[in-house]
Amino acid sequence: MRRVVLIQPKRDGRIFGKAPGSPYTLMRLASLVPEEVPVEIWDENVMELPMDTLGEGDLVGVTSMTVTIERAEKIAARAMAQKAGVVVGGVHATLMPEHVETFAHSTMIGEGYFTWQQLIQDYASEGIKGMKPVYRDEEWADLHGIATITDRVIKMVDEKNNYWTPYLEITRGCPRNCSFCTAIRVSGRRMRLRPVDEVVDEIQRRGIKRFFLTDDNFGLNFTTDPDYCVELFEALRKLDLVGWTCQSEMSIAKYPELLELSREAHLDKHFIGFESVNPSNRRELGGKSQGLAPATSDAIRAIRNSGVGVVGLFVMGFDEDTPATFQAMWDFIRQSELDSVSTTILTPFPGTPFRELVQSEGRLLDMPWRYYDTAHLTFVPKNMTVEEMRAAYDWLCRKTYSPSQIARRGLRSVGRYPLMQAGKKLFGSFSTDYGYRRTYAYRKAF
Numbered sequence: 313m314r315r316v317v318l319i320q321p322k323r324d325g326r327i328f329g330k331a332p333g334s335p336y337t338l339m340r341l342a343s344l345v346p347e348e349v350p351v352e353i354w355d356e357n358v359m360e361l362p363m364d365t366l367g368e369g370d371l372v373g374v375t376s377m378t379v380t381i382e383r384a385e386k387i388a389a390r391a392m393a394q395k396a397g398v399v400v401g402g403v404h405a406t407l408m409p410e411h412v413e414t415f416a417h418s419t420m421i422g423e424g425y426f427t428w429q430q431l432i433q434d435y436a437s438e439g440i441k442g443m444k445p446v447y448r449d450e451e452w453a454d455l456h457g458i459a460t461i462t463d464r465v466i467k468m469v470d471e472k473n474n475y476w477t478p479y480l481e482i483t484r485g486c487p488r489n490c491s492f493c494t495a496i497r498v499s500g501r502r503m504r505l506r507p508v509d510e511v512v513d514e515i516q517r518r519g520i521k522r523f524f525l526t527d528d529n530f531g532l533n534f535t536t537d538p539d540y541c542v543e544l545f546e547a548l549r550k551l552d553l554v555g556w557t558c559q560s561e562m563s564i565a566k567y568p569e570l571l572e573l574s575r576e577a578h579l580d581k582h583f584i585g586f587e588s589v590n591p592s593n594r595r596e597l598g599g600k601s602q603g604l605a606p607a608t609s610d611a612i613r614a615i616r617n618s619g620v621g622v623v624g625l626f627v628m629g630f631d632e633d634t635p636a637t638f639q640a641m642w643d644f645i646r647q648s649e650l651d652s653v654s655t656t657i658l659t660p661f662p663g664t665p666f667r668e669l670v671q672s673e674g675r676l677l678d679m680p681w682r683y684y685d686t687a688h689l690t691f692v693p694k695n696m697t698v699e700e701m702r703a704a705y706d707w708l709c710r711k712t713y714s715p716s717q718i719a720r721r722g723l724r725s726v727g728r729y730p731l732m733q734a735g736k737k738l739f740g741s742f743s744t745d746y747g748y749r750r751t752y753a754y755r756k757a758f
């Protein structure tokens with residue numbers, strides 16, 4: 313075997329010279345490749361893929377989400393034409409393996425911690441004919457000591473120069489059961505925790521000063537494992553960090569002491585899935601939110617009072633939503649104290665109960681996978697026509713991401729910091745909203 317090449321298909325490309333986030337999953341898989349086997353990571357967001365260098369003896373692993381699966385298919389076809397062995401894994405392969413099986417030598421289902429090294433061995437001993445059609449992790453790996461990022465991978469990726477925000481994982485999984493969520497179908501419903509000393513070691517060896525947690529619902533740990541949170545925050549407080557952000561839920565507002573500790577540990581912002589301000593949608597929200605605007609405002613205020621910022625994540629297009637829900641959403645955003653806002657369109661991703669429902673009712677629109685970006689409508693809504701919902705969503709995006717609204721929220725966000733720090737925090741205070749505006753601009757909403 314000549315080498316292992318791990319490829320991330322293009323999503324956003326570079327923005328002001330760097331890609332938004334590092335290829336974290338590939339960094340961990342590359343770290344599991346035995347030292348004696350050369351390994352490379354090709355992230356199409358930051359480089360032209362040198363496909364013509366591929367050949368016999370190369371094992372190519374392509375990771376893909378649903379939105380990039382068409383590009384992944386093209387990359388796989390080209391690599392196979394060059395006689396490389398090709399395995400495709402990631403979220404889409406896990407949720408819809410029957411699709412990936414049509415265009416790759418092997419499909420990797422699940423996290424790959426149990427099967428990735430097996431595949432490398434199979435390929436090393438027999439080449440393409442040794443590759444099984446499917447490699448499936450049958451259980452969720454304990455995160456203790458798993459896929460520690462090696463120094464050779466850290467050097468190879470050069471996060472400092474290539475990426476705005478390094479990714480990091482501290483916990484994985486979520487016991488909630490939102491009807492539209494892919495994360496729990498990929499990461500499981502049991503919350504798994506990495507040992508704190510391993511997290512600290514990784515941050516120090518990577519030399520990262522800011523990071524975004526890939527954890528599905530980090531904030532739920534405030535409720536389920538407060539002792540772990542205390543241990544983690546006390547360790548992170550001692551590090552020289554600029555700030556970090558995570559995905560959360562509004563229940564963290566009930567824990568002012570933990571919020572205070574988290575702020576001291578340099579936690580800068582929670583991205584909170586409030587999801588809806590329409591209480592009729594509560595059944596879809598897995599118990600994390602009731603869709604009540606006053607309770608949502610109270611939670612935002614309580615969290616911000618602790619000095620930690622809140623990015624509000626909302627989803628439009630639930631079956632109980634009507635055109636009036638878009639007006640209510642805008643009223644809420646306008647009056648809220650949020651630091652930044654994301655309003656996405658409900659998307660029937662493979663493997664979710666929501667997709668099963670719209671499929672069984674014949675409401676799926678015939679759209680290519682590249683439109684599964686949460687900014688395009690891919691199903692027929694229940695209480696609106698497709699045209700009505702598209703128009704309502706464009707209207708909401710134009711309002712939410714107007715330059716004046718972005719400026720207003722950015723200034724509010726920067727106002728959280730003491731004057732001495734405000735300069736350092738300026739970029740982060742505006743960039744989240746700017747990034748969302750850019751996402752929706754793909755739809756020509758502006």
Ligand code: SF4
Pocket residue numbers: 486487488489490493494495496528529561585597598600
């Ligand atoms: S709370 Fe978040 S991670 Fe958990 S099931 Fe709901 S959407 Fe998924």
